[in-house]
Amino acid sequence: MSILSVANVNKRFGGLKALDEVNLNIEAGTVHAIIGPNGAGKSTLLNCFVGRLKPDTGTVTFDGKSLLGIKPHEINQMGVSRVFQTPEIFGDLTLRENVLIPAFAKRDGAFKINAWNSVGDEKDLETKAMDMLADLGIAEKASDVAGQLSRGDKRRLELAMCLIQDPKLLLLDEPTAGMARADTNDTIDLMKRIAERGVTMVVIEHDMHVVFSLADKISVLAQGTVIVEDLPENIKGNLKVQEAYLGGAHL
Amino acid sequence: MDAIFLQVLNGLDKGGAYALIALGLTLIFGTLGVVNFAHGALFMLGAFVAVAFKSILSLEQVTIDPTRMTAWGTPMEIRQPFVEVWFGDLGATVLEYSVPFAILAAIPTMLFIGLVMERGLIQFFYKRPHADQILVTFGLAIVVQEIIKSIFGANPIPQPAPEIAKGMIDFGVALGFDAGNVVYPAWRLIYFLFSLSVIAVVFAFLQFTTFGMVVRAGMADRETVGLLGIDIDRRFTIVFGIAALVAGLAGLMYTPILSPDYHMGMDFLVLSFVVVVVGGMGSLSGAVLAGFLLGILQSFASMNEVKAIFPGIDQIIIYLIAVVVLLVRPRGLMGRKGVMEH
Amino acid sequence: MKLLAMSRNDILLFVGFVIFTLAGPIILEPFGAGYPDLLQKFAIFGIFALGFNILFGLTGYLSFGHAAFLGAGSYTAVWTFKLFSMNPIPAIILSTLIGGIFAAAIGFISLRRTGIYFSILTLAFAQMSYNLAYSVLTPITNGETGLQLAQSDPRVLDVALGRDYGAVLPSSDFFGLEMTGYPGFYFCAIFLIICFFIKIRIFRSPFGLMLRAVKSNQNRLNYTGVNSRPYDLSAFIISGMYAGLAGGLLAVTDPLAGAERMQWTASGEVVLMTILGGAGTLIGPVIGAGAIKYFENIFSAFNDTILMNAFSFLPEVLQSAAVSVTSLFVGEGWHLTLGALFMLIVIFLPGGLMEGFKRISAMIKKRMNGGSDGSASSNPTTSA
Numbered sequence: 011m012s013i014l015s016v017a018n019v020n021k022r023f024g025g026l027k028a029l030d031e032v033n034l035n036i037e038a039g040t041v042h043a044i045i046g047p048n049g050a051g052k053s054t055l056l057n058c059f060v061g062r063l064k065p066d067t068g069t070v071t072f073d074g075k076s077l078l079g080i081k082p083h084e085i086n087q088m089g090v091s092r093v094f095q096t097p098e099i100f101g102d103l104t105l106r107e108n109v110l111i112p113a114f115a116k117r118d119g120a121f122k123i124n125a126w127n128s129v130g131d132e133k134d135l136e137t138k139a140m141d142m143l144a145d146l147g148i149a150e151k152a153s154d155v156a157g158q159l160s161r162g163d164k165r166r167l168e169l170a171m172c173l174i175q176d177p178k179l180l181l182l183d184e185p186t187a188g189m190a191r192a193d194t195n196d197t198i199d200l201m202k203r204i205a206e207r208g209v210t211m212v213v214i215e216h217d218m219h220v221v222f223s224l225a226d227k228i229s230v231l232a233q234g235t236v237i238v239e240d241l242p243e244n245i246k247g248n249l250k251v252q253e254a255y256l257g258g259a260h261l
Numbered sequence: 262m263d264a265i266f267l268q269v270l271n272g273l274d275k276g277g278a279y280a281l282i283a284l285g286l287t288l289i290f291g292t293l294g295v296v297n298f299a300h301g302a303l304f305m306l307g308a309f310v311a312v313a314f315k316s317i318l319s320l321e322q323v324t325i326d327p328t329r330m331t332a333w334g335t336p337m338e339i340r341q342p343f344v345e346v347w348f349g350d351l352g353a354t355v356l357e358y359s360v361p362f363a364i365l366a367a368i369p370t371m372l373f374i375g376l377v378m379e380r381g382l383i384q385f386f387y388k389r390p391h392a393d394q395i396l397v398t399f400g401l402a403i404v405v406q407e408i409i410k411s412i413f414g415a416n417p418i419p420q421p422a423p424e425i426a427k428g429m430i431d432f433g434v435a436l437g438f439d440a441g442n443v444v445y446p447a448w449r450l451i452y453f454l455f456s457l458s459v460i461a462v463v464f465a466f467l468q469f470t471t472f473g474m475v476v477r478a479g480m481a482d483r484e485t486v487g488l489l490g491i492d493i494d495r496r497f498t499i500v501f502g503i504a505a506l507v508a509g510l511a512g513l514m515y516t517p518i519l520s521p522d523y524h525m526g527m528d529f530l531v532l533s534f535v536v537v538v539v540g541g542m543g544s545l546s547g548a549v550l551a552g553f554l555l556g557i558l559q560s561f562a563s564m565n566e567v568k569a570i571f572p573g574i575d576q577i578i579i580y581l582i583a584v585v586v587l588l589v590r591p592r593g594l595m596g597r598k599g600v601m602e603h
Numbered sequence: 604m605k606l607l608a609m610s611r612n613d614i615l616l617f618v619g620f621v622i623f624t625l626a627g628p629i630i631l632e633p634f635g636a637g638y639p640d641l642l643q644k645f646a647i648f649g650i651f652a653l654g655f656n657i658l659f660g661l662t663g664y665l666s667f668g669h670a671a672f673l674g675a676g677s678y679t680a681v682w683t684f685k686l687f688s689m690n691p692i693p694a695i696i697l698s699t700l701i702g703g704i705f706a707a708a709i710g711f712i713s714l715r716r717t718g719i720y721f722s723i724l725t726l727a728f729a730q731m732s733y734n735l736a737y738s739v740l741t742p743i744t745n746g747e748t749g750l751q752l753a754q755s756d757p758r759v760l761d762v763a764l765g766r767d768y769g770a771v772l773p774s775s776d777f778f779g780l781e782m783t784g785y786p787g788f789y790f791c792a793i794f795l796i797i798c799f800f801i802k803i804r805i806f807r808s809p810f811g812l813m814l815r816a817v818k819s820n821q822n823r824l825n826y827t828g829v830n831s832r833p834y835d836l837s838a839f840i841i842s843g844m845y846a847g848l849a850g851g852l853l854a855v856t857d858p859l860a861g862a863e864r865m866q867w868t869a870s871g872e873v874v875l876m877t878i879l880g881g882a883g884t885l886i887g888p889v890i891g892a893g894a895i896k897y898f899e900n901i902f903s904a905f906n907d908t909i910l911m912n913a914f915s916f917l918p919e920v921l922q923s924a925a926v927s928v929t930s931l932f933v934g935e936g937w938h939l940t941l942g943a944l945f946m947l948i949v950i951f952l953p954g955g956l957m958e959g960f961k962r963i964s965a966m967i968k969k970r971m972n973g974g975s976d977g978s979a980s981s982n983p984t985t986s987a
Contacts, residue, residue, distance in 0.1 A: 100820050392665045
């Protein structure tokens, strides 16, 4: 069953055609990678999923509902969480608070004035938050300020913030960009564990090592169009894809 | 028709002042990324350069003429400014034209003040949040204002325009209206032309010099220009000096229109910020356009016919426009469009 | 209702605050601040700054127009006195409400933009209100003279209850207790305490956490499923209500309202109070408000004669020099001190006095630990 389907999506920026008749289907419970050279339109496409950009034409449907013209917070409330290229966290707050905020958002919805209770009274969510931090191996830093974390830990925290919402779909925009090899491998392991829980993931990635370690299916995007969509082993063998569209990327 | 034309004219001088202040604000915001709440103080300082210049020129030599007696039977005192005593008619002319001549004093003074401000304070706030920049320059504005108040007092000090520019110009005749319908004070026209030429000089400077090119590039993308190995910080110091000078000149030449007092800067600052926002933060031509536009609209709003329909509209028109513009065109009239998503 | 479900530290802080406020007249006596007029100002501006901090300290939105709500509160209170009753309670309720409604209208528009744009929008609205109060709205505001009570005011409720103030100009009284002097202070102090309590609850609540998240990273918050706009607006309205209440209390203690209360310098003053005490801290803004009102009172009372006496130990030349320099900063020149203070705080102590206290106490702790068990303090992570 496809959880996210993109049909005939076009997007122009002035004279530049960023997306050209993109069609894509993401199966529930799979890890779907979108790869392609720089400027292929990967991030533009992702931004169409989360309500940051609106396609000029075409449809984006999640879980049977259209995502067009819907605000980012509403899309999140529908069950789509997003990881950014540079980890977006609440840098002034502690790790615990960072994870509690999405937990509150999941429980209380997009807006609720809950001004009389103390955060400390919300024992259920506190436990859940601490479990989540422990799960990602950053529980001992729960009271630290998030802005001081290493990049790898920030990524872990961001994933914890997404996972505590039990998303139906997790979008990852180059989750290992700028990471050292060891951190990258850690992140791959982490994502494998997340995938094993059955979370559907869409990964945009440059690093072929990451892509081939994780993806169940790969779409290759070039100049705004999906040119190939196939299983990893077939993509690997596809020399044409390698030469024409991956450019200098190392396989 | 002639009434409309007159209102447009009436708005031009105020518009010119707004445009000049807003131009400096935008330059500073665009290049240095600093929100300068002390910019109005620079406008006011310029005005007080004129005041100081004139009062120094007017220092009088007191001689006693024993041959003439006052009504009380004491020898008559003769007071004459030193400049007239020393330079005769030339001195008298300089005194007569003290406002335009004060420009010569204002150029070094304002540049110096600008440089001191940037090196002494602003440079430490480049990387601080906008809120801190607003607060520290707000504090500075109060300090400057209070110092001026303690030196020159709280009352407005009139600065006469040269005799020749005190009259009215009957525009209407030249444009085919009836005589006496479109009369306009000469100094206001001079101010408008003056502001246009200052704007032209600043734009030419930015357009045609290497320095200006770097500054413009810096406004577009500061980081990249920095990476090219160009010392933008030093250049930006100069930019700040220029912005201070432009604001100072704007204030100086405005003195015959509005007698300067210590809080005139704040009054103009709030409006000029609105002008910058309406024009589009970081857009120089937007600042100029919005300056004149708002000046003219304000003058229309103060027409009795308009006030009869919307009472009080003259008091709030500029703010009202700012609100509408910000809501309809969040980036302002000519604000640069956001960078495309990566 | 879990009214006292607060952490031990918060309870201590609150109890300490209550004691300090109620005993204020005694505690502040040695500082020459133990008289009611000044104490009233402490309490009122404390409320104003507390509320401002809910917006600025938590969400980071820097409003330059909050004086408009204070002014609106004052006008509302005086009108309530004139039309209905000299009892302060209706006046306070209405001024708080009007502050909130006014804030809702201005906030709804201003909050569409962030950062500097927001600051300028709020500034524009406040200036607009100020200009209107001086011109078209003169029938409501009485223009430059300011809105005052008159013997001939209708005071419907008072009349209905058979209360007659006779031939004198009435002053506000709480069922017979006149709202001047100490009763006036304690009336304000009770509101200060209530406001402080509400603020603690907000700071510690999930709502407060969301507001802090707005300041920290609004983008992430939106992608986390939270609609930040209504949160921002709620914070804005709450702070507007605090301002309206403060304005109402100003009118209660002195039934007069003038447009100058709405001027943007007044908005700047509450910003200064908040950052001086420490934006984002619970108690900082009250301290900031107190400090500024205290020094304003002291400094502006100085004149040359007092200064001459103060420097009389110096030789004559130095004496007059010292007097002429210091006189710049006191009396009429108090604003210069205020501006300089503004700059010094922003430059050297962005966290305000609270951060200063923290630094000092950390230094003392370090000193004390350094003597006894230096090893523990040098390695704090192991103990945690």
